[in-house]
Amino acid sequence: MKSELIVHEKPKSNVSEAFKTIRTNLQFSSIDEEVKSFLVTSSIPSEGKSFVSANLGVAFAQAGNKVLIVDCDLRRGRQHTIFGLNNHLGLSNLLIDNSDRKDNKYFQKTNVKNLFVLTRGLVPPNPSEILASEKNRNLVKILEKTFDVVIYDGPPVNGLADSIIMADIVQKVIIVSSYKATKMEQLLNTKKGLEKFSNKLAGVIVNKMPTRRDHYYSYYE
Ligand SMILES: Nc1ncnc2c1ncn2[C@@H]1O[C@H](COP(=O)(O)OP(=O)(O)OP(=O)(O)O)[C@@H](O)[C@H]1O
Ligand SMILES: [Mg+2]
Numbered sequence: 001m002k003s004e005l006i007v008h009e010k011p012k013s014n015v016s017e018a019f020k021t022i023r024t025n026l027q028f029s030s031i032d033e034e035v036k037s038f039l040v041t042s043s044i045p046s047e048g049k050s051f052v053s054a055n056l057g058v059a060f061a062q063a064g065n066k067v068l069i070v071d072c073d074l075r076r077g078r079q080h081t082i083f084g085l086n087n088h089l090g091l092s093n094l095l096i097d098n099s100d101r102k103d104n105k106y107f108q109k110t111n112v113k114n115l116f117v118l119t120r121g122l123v124p125p126n127p128s129e130i131l132a133s134e135k136n137r138n139l140v141k142i143l144e145k146t147f148d149v150v151i152y153d154g155p156p157v158n159g160l161a162d163s164i165i166m167a168d169i170v171q172k173v174i175i176v177s178s179y180k181a182t183k184m185e186q187l188l189n190t191k192k193g194l195e196k197f198s199n200k201l202a203g204v205i206v207n208k209m210p211t212r213r214d215h216y217y218s219y220y221e
Helices: 014-027 049-062 091-096 127-131 134-146 162-169 184-193 195-200
Strands: 037-042 067-071 115-118 149-153 172-178 201-207
Touching: 014 049, 014 201, 037 049, 037 134, 037 162, 049 067, 049 115, 049 149, 049 172, 049 201, 067 134, 091 127, 091 134, 127 162, 134 149, 134 162, 162 195, 172 184, 172 195, 184 195, 195 201
Parallel strands: 037 149, 037 172, 067 115, 067 149, 172 201
Antiparallel strands: none
């Protein structure tokens, strides 16, 4: 299977350059506070949230940051597949773990230096409830202190409460939109869904944009 970690595999490619530009823009997305946590979401499934989260994580790690990607798509998350990891102990498991000493067993090392992944874990019957828990809120705060950058790969906004819940907890929100696939109405619905957090919107990434030299390209505006 072809690796999706373009920024790791082909650091000189156009796609990698685009991710580095996005990284720089995000670093400057707030002047008043140090931004550490980003939620990546989109309007509908398959626009590229997981692809963008993974490659953005690599781009931040390459710049020397200690990075954690948290798969908070408790229904369909697939960061473990992207990084070739197991999904035995993930976010859902961590949030129901009541033991005092949790060690670092939940944070898996990857082949990329400085980059760790907290996979989604077992699919729970009540994802929204788990994400809305006080425990999750506390976890986000702890992770902001433990890592330089934390990227939350979320589910789509339309029809689900999960990403709205996460948007409330994290510092910044990134919307991924798929070139030609996302309808304007869907994007506007997403914007409306996230209206309460408009001050947190870091930007929109237009994904899967064809270019002459590359089959695909990411663009940030
Ligand atoms: N820029 C890109 N170029 C080529 N393929 C891409 C690009 N972005 C995403 N893909 C591919 O599109 C598919 C869907 O991407 P991805 O899983 O990242 O979307 P998603 O928004 O996370 O989906 P879901 O809503 O199911 O979580 C994957 O096979 C991924 O490899
Ligand atoms: Mg995904």
